[in-house]
Amino acid sequence: MDDKLFERVVEVAHTAEAAGFDSLWTMDHVHQIASVGDREEPILEAYTTLAALAAVTSSLRLGVLVTCNGFRNPALLAKMVTTIDIISRGRAVLGIGAGWHEEECRAYGMEFSSTRERLARLDEAVRICRAMFTEHAPRITGRHHSVDEPLNMPAPLHPDGPPILIGGGGERVLIPLVARLGDACNFFGGPATVRHKIDVLERACAEVGRDSEEISKTWLGTAIIADSEAELQEAVERLGMLLGVAPDAARGLALCGTADEVRRQIGEYREAGVDGMIVTVLDPGDLDHLGRVGTTLREAMDD
Template sequence: MRISIWPDAGQPYGEILEAARHAADTGWDGVWIADHFMPNAGSADSAHPVLECGSLVAALGAVVPRVRIGTLVYGNTYRHPAVLANMAATVDQISGGRFTLGVGAGWQVNEHEQYGIELPPVKQRIDRFVEALQVLHGLLRQPETTVKGDYYQLTDAVCEPKPVQDPMPILIGAKGERRMLRIVAEYADMWNTWGKPDLIAHKSAVLDRYCSDLGRDPRDIERTAQALVVVNGPLPENSPAPVIGGSPQRLAEAIAEYRAIGLDELIVPDWRLGKGAERLAAMDTILTLVHA
């Protein structure tokens, strides 16, 4: 099972770079960056600055060696897929073939409201996302692409140069079992969602069934997941996100459970690992537990 770090984009670039370089130097497998322009409404500090995802992954791809770099995940509502394909291919060129393109349908209300970007109803948003995936697959994997959809229209469109990887993996962030996991089964090379091992195992089984319906080998789709991590300390009460750990022993048990359900990659947000030397020490402890 791979282990990757997810630095919060709401911190100075130097701190993001420190975590990414430490990951590369010590044996972590990847670095992921979220695509948002501000914290979600209701966050403790909803006004703090957030760095832009596309710029960050390009910068990290240029200066951080070895590890994979990925987006978790680009929001389709504010990223036109044709432009995004060109961005992704460029980052893959910059990184020497180490980029993973993570995409999702889009969801965060306050950034759409503040920036005046439409956030369609869920059905329309997902329909639009399916067309976007057709655009991305075509531009990144075919010489020319024509799409005549309700939301995107491309005619003999090109995206050159292509990614170094053939194919460059496309990850879909999805939790909905009625439509989104079926879309993952049809279009994704990798799947991601938040959750503890029992939830991930359940949703992974749903994804397997969709793969069977579509005649696709479920082993072709890598499974990735994340939860907040506390290395040594009390777990937060009433956390809206899943939390694992509290002590190295309990964290080791959770890691073992993820491994037992066949998770391919555990992604660790750095939000509860502390700052500076404390965060780097926590990363070292996590890595030791993963490799124990």
């Protein structure tokens, strides 16, 4: 049993805060996923961990990237996020998506429905969460989710409630959902891919009469800062093995190289329309590397 696991998570959070990261995210999995590590490696539940981190941090925005909608009743989810908002004095973010990891849902005895149904459930869940954040006792009747005057007291600290980030890049359903209901979105891939997704989002916003500038566009990927080509190649090969792709393909999905090279790559994403970078690192326990990544990102985003 690893009785120091949470203490190390707190060390990571404090290092990230000191290095200038402005947000901290947990991932909503109950089994470890292949792109991070071995299936039987320990993993803490996302929301209870985030609530604990809310009490020991002071400036980081806090969210789950992204909540699997099928894991929790949406009204209860809104209550949980609001509780984290209260504990953190207004720093909560609701990150939410349709869910994709069928194996862990089956293992935990949770339903894993068709893609179409999961997306329909997500639409209703976002509406319910928004209502729970902003209304006193909302009534919503949907095909999959309904609420009948639930009270969310105390309310979130801000009148509009925690911002809602909707994860995923599906162009027919998910991105239009972001255009209608989201405050933020999250995409993967290289700058050209992300630019294409933002173009789709801008068209979807125009169709519903919304200014796309109201929506924060974020990118998710791994950050690797290396002082030599050999060190970089070793890290990229490891990332490729985790992602199941060749090393060259892994490079295209990451910020990687020297600090100057990573700053240049961030500039390319900024030019593509990205407002914020959300990064993972191969070894969160390497606090020196985490600090370098945070400093580099902060400098690049401030330019």
